[in-house]
Amino acid sequence: MKRLVCATLLGAAAAAQAGDIVLYTRAHFGGPALQLHGSEPDLDKLGFNDKTSSVVVQSGTWEVCENKYYKGRCLVLEKGEYAELKNFNDMMSSVRELEARPPAKDKRVQK
Ligand SMILES: [Ca+2]
Numbered sequence: 421m422k423r424l425v426c427a428t429l430l431g432a433a434a435a436a437q438a439g440d441i442v443l444y445t446r447a448h449f450g451g452p453a454l455q456l457h458g459s460e461p462d463l464d465k466l467g468f469n470d471k472t473s474s475v476v477v478q479s480g481t482w483e484v485c486e487n488k489y490y491k492g493r494c495l496v497l498e499k500g501e502y503a504e505l506k507n508f509n510d511m512m513s514s515v516r517e518l519e520a521r522p523p524a525k526d527k528r529v530q531k
Pocket of ligand 1: 469485512
């Protein structure tokens with residue numbers, strides 16, 4: 421028998437563990453939105469540079485930064501809804517997911 425089904429299920433389980441964040445171009449979750457399931461060092465590539473005005477963190481803990489590649493000022497956002505980004509409106513240029521748990525010694529992954 422084929423093992424493809426098994427591999428697909430494993431892939432789905434791995435995806436469910438990853439965090440999710442939604443970026444909105446307007447305050448209070450309005451305007452075009454962008455959902456991310458992983459880190460993005462350059463939001464410009466997705467047409468979302470300096471556009472984010474509100475955020476929903478659905479799972480995980482995320483760091484958002486004012487410049488590409490996680491440079492400049494950054495905010496750490498935990499699970500929750502952020503209807504306004506005071507002092508960070510239309511500045512976000514990169515987003516990354518922070519490790520929720522310390523990585524296992526021998527499974528440390530360079531991101
Ligand atoms: Ca920026």
